[in-house]
Amino acid sequence: LTASAGAAEEPRHRRMSNWGGLGGDYDNKVYPAKKLCSHCGLCDTRYITYVRESCAFLHQHIDELEERVHGRRRDMDVEDELYFGVFKEMVAARRKEPIAGAQWTGIVSTVACEMLQRGMVEAVVCVQNSERDRFEPRPVIARTPAEVLAARVNKPTLSPNLSVLDAVERSGIRRLLFIGVGCQVEALRSVQDKIGLERLYVLGTPCVDNVTRAGLQRFLETTSASPHTVVYYEFMQDFRVHLKHDDSVVGGPGNTWEETVPFFGLKTNLLKDVFAPSCLSCFDYVNSLADLVVGYMGAPLHWQWVMARNDAGLEMLQLLRSMGVLEEQPVMSRGDRRQAVQQSIPAYDAALTLPMWLAKMLAVLVEQFGPRGLEYARFSIDSHFTRNYLYVRRNYPHKLEAHVPEYAKRIVEQYELPSR
Numbered sequence: 001l002t003a004s005a006g007a008a009e010e011p012r013h014r015r016m017s018n019w020g021g022l023g024g025d026y027d028n029k030v031y032p033a034k035k036l037c038s039h040c041g042l043c044d045t046r047y048i049t050y051v052r053e054s055c056a057f058l059h060q061h062i063d064e065l066e067e068r069v070h071g072r073r074r075d076m077d078v079e080d081e082l083y084f085g086v087f088k089e090m091v092a093a094r095r096k097e098p099i100a101g102a103q104w105t106g107i108v109s110t111v112a113c114e115m116l117q118r119g120m121v122e123a124v125v126c127v128q129n130s131e132r133d134r135f136e137p138r139p140v141i142a143r144t145p146a147e148v149l150a151a152r153v154n155k156p157t158l159s160p161n162l163s164v165l166d167a168v169e170r171s172g173i174r175r176l177l178f179i180g181v182g183c184q185v186e187a188l189r190s191v192q193d194k195i196g197l198e199r200l201y202v203l204g205t206p207c208v209d210n211v212t213r214a215g216l217q218r219f220l221e222t223t224s225a226s227p228h229t230v231v232y233y234e235f236m237q238d239f240r241v242h243l244k245h246d247d248s249v250v251g252g253p254g255n256t257w258e259e260t261v262p263f264f265g266l267k268t269n270l271l272k273d274v275f276a277p278s279c280l281s282c283f284d285y286v287n288s289l290a291d292l293v294v295g296y297m298g299a300p301l302h303w304q305w306v307m308a309r310n311d312a313g314l315e316m317l318q319l320l321r322s323m324g325v326l327e328e329q330p331v332m333s334r335g336d337r338r339q340a341v342q343q344s345i346p347a348y349d350a351a352l353t354l355p356m357w358l359a360k361m362l363a364v365l366v367e368q369f370g371p372r373g374l375e376y377a378r379f380s381i382d383s384h385f386t387r388n389y390l391y392v393r394r395n396y397p398h399k400l401e402a403h404v405p406e407y408a409k410r411i412v413e414q415y416e417l418p419s420r
């Protein structure tokens with residue numbers, strides 16, 4: 001039985017308390033960024049020595065690192081760069097035959113397996129799950145495609161990916177692929193020259209609204225009709241959360257099904273404090289410092305969104321293309337997000353939750369007439385940056401100026417924010 005399956009028989013308050021923070025030792029340790037720590041893993045290694053200048057929450061320095069990694073800072077006068085960062089190529093793509101059990105179609109796992117197979121790298125840092133719980137992250141140094149595939153699908157919880165850096169160094173690995181989210185990548189980029197690597201590739205995913213394991217349990221229990229059988233979920237471009245279920249995780253016969261819940265029907269009043277403080281103060285949604293970024297939000301429904309930021313990213317994209325497993329289409333953009341974002345600001349503050357019938361109706365309307373493609377991505381970025389700007393202004397006013405990157409300030413300035 002998985003831990004959550006075992007929890008199914010217990011009363012609700014016990015179930016919730018079973019999920020302490022990240023689990024293990026993490027709850028009892030105090031990290032340098034304190035409450036803002038995203039548990040990226042850096043401080044579990046000898047590289048903690050560099051935390052003051054590397055941590056995304058103690059020393060936000062994305063523009064400086066953009067210059068170091070991509071050779072230039074983003075051009076804030078070009079809207080696509082203001083929003084999505086430095087890039088050389090951006091497409092919508094998907095695997096013709098999706099990898100079963102991957103988060104989307106498995107582009108991330110495909111690139112990583114192929115790089116190993118061709119000897120471009122000796123190892124891949126990625127995240128499997130622990131034996132007791134399908135959502136508990138277990139960062140690993142994968143040496144074989146099978147180990148990479150075992151890491152497919154999101155563990156939608158804070159994950160200490162950098163915690164394996166000491167082991168990377170000890171094992172003498174010289175060519176490495178690192179898969180991770182923005183805060184992990186910002187810290188990695190800050191120390192990458194100290195790890196003794198000859199070549200480092202970084203394959204990033206966008207990331208937003210991450211949670212501790214306890215927070216994830218609360219999200220599932222307030223959102224899903226069957227929280228214990230969820231194996232995957234995603235906030236999709238059709239303004240609905242899609243949750244995939246598999247009843248074999250509670251010892252059932254292995255039936256799978258999908259549940260959808262409109263965003264507007266989420267119980268915001270119960271979920272407001274579920275997101276980690278690190279994620280409520282993050283402005284690197286699109287993983288600005290990765291070589292290749294693979295997400296979904298700039299692409300049409302059921303497609304992935306792929307951005308090569310520099311030559312290393314192009315190399316990975318070309319590798320994918322050479323395999324003949326992809327279909328592609330140009331990115332598109334439709335609609336105007338601004339009014340919807342402006343309305344979302346007071347609605348979030350008031351924790352408004354609509355009755356389900358109205359939420360469903362609204363989802364149909366927004367899906368028909370709302371923002372699509374890159375405009376959907378801008379909608380999501382604007383909504384999260386305005387919310388996070390207010391969070392930092394209210395909770396960490398002394399950090400506001402230095403912590404919020406210039407591009408995020410420009411994005412937020414487009415909207416009227418409450419005075420307090």
Ligand code: FAD
Nearest residue numbers: 102103104105106107108109126127153154155295296297
């Ligand atoms: P797969 O082939 O299934 O591989 C997934 C990879 O993700 C694995 O290699 C694994 O190592 C890695 N991974 C899993 N969990 C974590 C974790 N917690 N931290 C770091 N790495 C992890 N995309 C958007 O466009 N918009 C979003 O709002 C968005 N939010 C996200 C939130 C989270 C917490 C995460 C982890 C990802 C998010 N993504 C988002 C990316 C998206 O959900 C997919 O991960 C991406 O499109 C890759 O899909 P895939 O099928 O190619 O991945």
Ligand code: SF4
Nearest residue numbers: 033037038040043055
């Ligand atoms: Fe250390 Fe990472 Fe936490 Fe910052 S976010 S304090 S670098 S573990």
